[in-house]
Amino acid sequence: MSDKKYVNVFEFEDEAKKNLTNNAYTYYRSGANAEHTLRDNIDAYSRIKLNPYVCAGLKDIDLTTTVLGQKLSIPIGIAPSAMHRMATPRGELTTVTAAKKVGTIYTLSSLATTNMEDVAKEQPDALRWFQLYIAKDRKITEVMVREAERLGYRAIAVTVDAPYLGIREGDERNKFTLPPHLKLEILESFKKEFAVKGKEGSGLFEMFKDQIDPAMSWEDIKWLKSFTKLPVILKGIQNGEDALRAAQLGVHIWVTNHGGRQLDTVRSTIDMLPEVMHAIKDYRNTVEVYVDGGIRRGTDVLKCLALGAKCVFIGRPLLFSLAAEGEQGVLKMFELFEKEMKVAMMLLGAGKISDLGLKHLVKATIPVSNL
Numbered sequence: 001m002s003d004k005k006y007v008n009v010f011e012f013e014d015e016a017k018k019n020l021t022n023n024a025y026t027y028y029r030s031g032a033n034a035e036h037t038l039r040d041n042i043d044a045y046s047r048i049k050l051n052p053y054v055c056a057g058l059k060d061i062d063l064t065t066t067v068l069g070q071k072l073s074i075p076i077g078i079a080p081s082a083m084h085r086m087a088t089p090r091g092e093l094t095t096v097t098a099a100k101k102v103g104t105i106y107t108l109s110s111l112a113t114t115n116m117e118d119v120a121k122e123q124p125d126a127l128r129w130f131q132l133y134i135a136k137d138r139k140i141t142e143v144m145v146r147e148a149e150r151l152g153y154r155a156i157a158v159t160v161d162a163p164y165l166g167i168r169e170g171d172e173r174n175k176f177t178l179p180p181h182l183k184l185e186i187l188e189s190f191k192k193e194f195a196v197k198g199k200e201g202s203g204l205f206e207m208f209k210d211q212i213d214p215a216m217s218w219e220d221i222k223w224l225k226s227f228t229k230l231p232v233i234l235k236g237i238q239n240g241e242d243a244l245r246a247a248q249l250g251v252h253i254w255v256t257n258h259g260g261r262q263l264d265t266v267r268s269t270i271d272m273l274p275e276v277m278h279a280i281k282d283y284r285n286t287v288e289v290y291v292d293g294g295i296r297r298g299t300d301v302l303k304c305l306a307l308g309a310k311c312v313f314i315g316r317p318l319l320f321s322l323a324a325e326g327e328q329g330v331l332k333m334f335e336l337f338e339k340e341m342k343v344a345m346m347l348l349g350a351g352k353i354s355d356l357g358l359k360h361l362v363k364a365t366i367p368v369s370n371l
């Protein structure tokens with residue numbers, strides 16, 4: 001166990017870089033094209049100002065919350081990200097163990113390097129969600145969902161912002177391929193052609209284009225809803241109109257731009273959130289909204305929750321802390337978020353998550369006025 005101290009979540013990246021190949025580091029780090037959205041996801045938080053209330057009489061801070069009826073120790077879940085075995089030898093098994101210890105959600109990517117069953121067996125009681133890409137072959141898609149149900153995954157997060165994979169220039173340059181000792185275990189257990197083979201550009205881009213259906217539509221969401229008993233979440237909602245459509249279908253909403261890895265120059269996610277919350281205002285009792293993208297500070301989390309998100313998710317901080325120090329790194333990273341959130345809530349005058357609201361944000365800096 002390393003006694004290295006980290007002072008903020010950003011610091012894991014340098015440590016991770018030492019342990020990762022250039023191929024893996026570039027894949028984890030990159031955004032699409034010129035990476036405007038990647039940067040803006042982080043920068044946008046500095047534009048939204050907090051509004052503290054003093055003399056709040058608080059003795060301590062309670063960070064617990066519930067998501068889809070399940071209790072979380074902290075309102076920060078782990079977003080799906082592919083290929084954790086490039087970061088640490090046991091990959092997704094380490095991630096699910098850390099999530100269980102923290103007491104939060106782990107969303108397993110369908111492009112994981114460990115199969116669904118092994119992750120489930122490693123931590124049967126962890127709060128596991130399954131992220132789904134809709135494959136061209138709908139039978140495979142259906143079997144995957146059935147497997148998730150059988151293995152105790154508690155929700156299906158279907159990714160809707162990736163009909164094509166965005167162009168990550170570093171991966172094109174590196175001709176990204178999965179290291180030869182690793183496989184996309186979940187997909188390959190259903191179909192061998194899912195393998196990421198080195199081709200001309202990024203092998204990942206080619207595999208994705210061959211196998212994932214760019215023509216997926218709202219009909220597929222209805223189809224998914226028709227046969228699964230699990231809650232369905234649409235991961236990739238980016239405006240009020242789509243959010244309302246999702247809410248009308250009875251699915252939950254994950255506001256994300258895929259960590260700036262898909263369509264470059266879309267808005268940062270914190271700038272999307274007010275419009276989404278406004279659009280689904282009549283569905284707030286039944287539809288939960290989550291958000292990810294650029295969340296690196298305790299105050300970032302508080303801003304999302306104050307706007308009405310039920311919880312947030314993190315992508316790269318998980319990958320970099322995993323690559324830096326495995327399970328220990330992930331636990332240290334969550335501790336940093338916990339510390340920052342507790343200090344910020346004390347200073348804000350909010351003792352528990354349900355105390356957070358619009359009054360804690362300066363209205364003039366929120367991107368829409370009609371909240």
Ligand SMILES: Cc1cc2nc3c(=O)[nH]c(=O)nc-3n(C[C@H](O)[C@H](O)[C@H](O)COP(=O)(O)O)c2cc1C
Nearest residue numbers: 028079080081082109159258259293294314315316
């Ligand atoms: C290396 C990497 C791999 C990812 N893989 C997936 C994936 O397999 N499925 C998916 O829906 N999102 C994937 N994402 C997007 C994340 O779920 C999440 O939306 C994003 O990382 C959040 O932004 P952040 O990294 O700034 O926290 C990936 C992100 C990264 C950085």
Ligand SMILES: CC(C)CC(=O)C(=O)O
Nearest residue numbers: 082111165204208258261
């Ligand atoms: C393997 C990829 C298709 C996973 C992904 O969603 C990403 O890299 O952003």
